Amino acid sequence: MEKKTKRRDFLFTATYAVGAVGAGAVIWPMIDQMNPDASVKALASTEVDVSAVNPGKTITVLWRGKPVFIRRRTSEEIAEAKSVKLEDLKHPEKDEDRAKNPEWLVMLGVCTHLGCVPLDQKGDYNGWFCPCHGSHYDTSGRIRKGPAPTNMEIPEYKFVDANTIKIG
Amino acid sequence: MSEHEYTPKSKVGKWFNDRLPLLTLANHLTDYPTPKNLNYWWTFGGILTFCLITQIVTGLVLAMHYIAHADMAFQSVEHIMRDVNYGWLIRYIHANGASMFFLAVYIHIFRSLFYGSYKSPREVIWIIGIIIYLLMMAAAFLGYVLPWGQMSFWGATVITNLFSAIPLVGEGIVTWLWGGYSVDNPTLTRFFTLHYLIPFLILGLVVLHIWALHVPGNNNPIGIDIKKPSKDTVPFHPYIVIKDGFALLMFMIVFAFFVFYTPNILGHADNYIEANPLVTPAHIVPEWYLLPFYAILRSVPDKLLGVIAMLSAILILAALPWLDTSKIRSAVFRPLYKQFYWILVADVLILGYVGAMPAEGLYLLIARIATAYYFLHFLVVLPVLGFKERTTPVPLSITEPILGGSPNLAAVKKKDSFKDQ
Numbered sequence: 079m080e081k082k083t084k085r086r087d088f089l090f091t092a093t094y095a096v097g098a099v100g101a102g103a104v105i106w107p108m109i110d111q112m113n114p115d116a117s118v119k120a121l122a123s124t125e126v127d128v129s130a131v132n133p134g135k136t137i138t139v140l141w142r143g144k145p146v147f148i149r150r151r152t153s154e155e156i157a158e159a160k161s162v163k164l165e166d167l168k169h170p171e172k173d174e175d176r177a178k179n180p181e182w183l184v185m186l187g188v189c190t191h192l193g194c195v196p197l198d199q200k201g202d203y204n205g206w207f208c209p210c211h212g213s214h215y216d217t218s219g220r221i222r223k224g225p226a227p228t229n230m231e232i233p234e235y236k237f238v239d240a241n242t243i244k245i246g
Numbered sequence: 247m248s249e250h251e252y253t254p255k256s257k258v259g260k261w262f263n264d265r266l267p268l269l270t271l272a273n274h275l276t277d278y279p280t281p282k283n284l285n286y287w288w289t290f291g292g293i294l295t296f297c298l299i300t301q302i303v304t305g306l307v308l309a310m311h312y313i314a315h316a317d318m319a320f321q322s323v324e325h326i327m328r329d330v331n332y333g334w335l336i337r338y339i340h341a342n343g344a345s346m347f348f349l350a351v352y353i354h355i356f357r358s359l360f361y362g363s364y365k366s367p368r369e370v371i372w373i374i375g376i377i378i379y380l381l382m383m384a385a386a387f388l389g390y391v392l393p394w395g396q397m398s399f400w401g402a403t404v405i406t407n408l409f410s411a412i413p414l415v416g417e418g419i420v421t422w423l424w425g426g427y428s429v430d431n432p433t434l435t436r437f438f439t440l441h442y443l444i445p446f447l448i449l450g451l452v453v454l455h456i457w458a459l460h461v462p463g464n465n466n467p468i469g470i471d472i473k474k475p476s477k478d479t480v481p482f483h484p485y486i487v488i489k490d491g492f493a494l495l496m497f498m499i500v501f502a503f504f505v506f507y508t509p510n511i512l513g514h515a516d517n518y519i520e521a522n523p524l525v526t527p528a529h530i531v532p533e534w535y536l537l538p539f540y541a542i543l544r545s546v547p548d549k550l551l552g553v554i555a556m557l558s559a560i561l562i563l564a565a566l567p568w569l570d571t572s573k574i575r576s577a578v579f580r581p582l583y584k585q586f587y588w589i590l591v592a593d594v595l596i597l598g599y600v601g602a603m604p605a606e607g608l609y610l611l612i613a614r615i616a617t618a619y620y621f622l623h624f625l626v627v628l629p630v631l632g633f634k635e636r637t638t639p640v641p642l643s644i645t646e647p648i649l650g651g652s653p654n655l656a657a658v659k660k661k662d663s664f665k666d667q
Binding site for chain 1: 403407408422432528549
């Protein structure tokens with residue numbers, strides 16, 4: 079049978095299309111309202127005074143609700159981190175790329191497995207150990223053993239002056 | 247709906263019923279023909295309805311005193327425990343009620359597995375049940391976050407981070423779920439909203455679950471199709487009502503024991519420490535009812551595959567009506583399936599045990615074997631068993647083994663002992 083209702087088909091399709099756009103326009107605000115709001119985003123950077131941190135010490139500061147480890151590494155730790163061959167790493171990253179100033183390691187203290195806070199100076203690689211599911215990190219915060227898929231994240235940061243780090 | 251037409255006796259009743267047939271519905275529910283051989287494993291449907299109503303009522307009361315704010319939530323829960331009249335009782339009922347709910351649902355699910363209640367024509371009842379079970383887990387998880395203790399906070403962190411395993415969009419989804427860059431106040435307020443919503447979704451699904459049940463009628467311990475109504479059935483009221491009522495009383499004794507004598511034994515001491523985003527408790531474990539799935543998650547060394555394995559372990563249940571190829575429903579007539587059934591029960595209990603232990607050494611090895619067996623049961627054992635197993639003869643009706651003529655010797659033997667008495 080020949081189709082005779084072409085005009086009506088067009089009207090239906092056009093109506094559905096406009097309806098879908100309208101529904102999308104209503105649904106998007108309902109979804110997007112759950113994303114970080116302006117007040118959360120406003121707290122996105124933090125300045126830290128690190129003058130009191132001696133070599134071999136770590137301080138933990140809160141940035142965006144997450145802990146950030148700031149560790150002043152000893153020369154042995156730096157040497158250990160630099161001596162690792164890249165092919166031995168699950169997530170290959172050079173220590174130089176993770177710590178621009180090798181004495182200071184600034185990284186998110188969040189295990190990349192499921193978000194626990196790893197413990198300092200623990201584990202098989204003298205770095206960090208996550209108590210939740212047993213991930214071992216080295217002195218550069220790189221994953222060496224356990225279920226975590228990647229190295230601990232390095233946030234954006236810079237030295238504002240010799241004693242102050244601005245994170246974010 | 248009932249086979250026969252129902253007319254209310256009173257004139258007012260008839261007038262109303264012609265406009266909204268609520269009395270017809272009530273009549274259907276009381277007369278609803280049930281197999282007369284239902285055992286006590288069939289009483290958990292009623293018990294679960296009681297659990298749901300208990301959680302909704304106690305939850306409403308708690309919501310009158312609880313404050314969903316990261317700075318006040320922990321204090322407000324302590325306020326409920328110490329200051330609110332009977333607050334301790336209501337909160338302990340609600341907290342232990344969650345555990346009782348899961349205890350009952352696991353018995354309910356394993357009863358279906360034993361008697362083949364998920365098989366044709368009851369697949370839709372079964373799948374609605376699985377959706378209810380998933381929503382229960384969501385509600386339990388969200389509710390556990392609300393007291394804002396250490397376990398609340400880190401449980402929320404670990405579970406929401408499961409979504410970060412999704413390639414490309416994972417991190418974005420986690421940020422969206424949190425409403426920030428970590429679990430914080432925006433997370434708490436939305437979790438409270440959803441925790442409040444889900445029980446009512448469950449209530450709606452329970453109505454569908456029962457509606458779908460009333461189309462084919464109940465399965466029964468010998469798993470045969472029966473005529474309804476017939477000599478093989480009894481009306482729901484008063485027979486099943488009184489039996490369910492008795493079972494419910496027994497269940498309430500267990501419930502009351504936990505509430506009054508060991509209200510915190512199923513919880514974690516760490517949750518009486520207020521949430522601290524800088525310190526992770528040494529040993530994070532979920533509530534007992536989620537442990538088997540937690541063990542499956544941890545037994546896989548890869549993050550994404552671990553999450554997939556855990557979700558599959560639940561979703562595989564939805565495919566069960568098609569994975570089990572046997573036409574015989576009840577395990578009573580399936581000598582091999584019966585054995586595999588009990589191995590599965592043991593396997594799930596073992597998974598639960600290793601889920602509570604640290605994920606290392608021997609525990610990890612056991613968890614891996616048990617995880618592999620869990621999937622093996624559903625993906626290999628059940629499909630093959632349907633073709634290979636020699637089932638024993640199934641009686642033609644519920645009364646037949648007692649009145650004689652059954653080809654099933656075990657059932658006839660019972661008949662003889664019945665005569666001797």
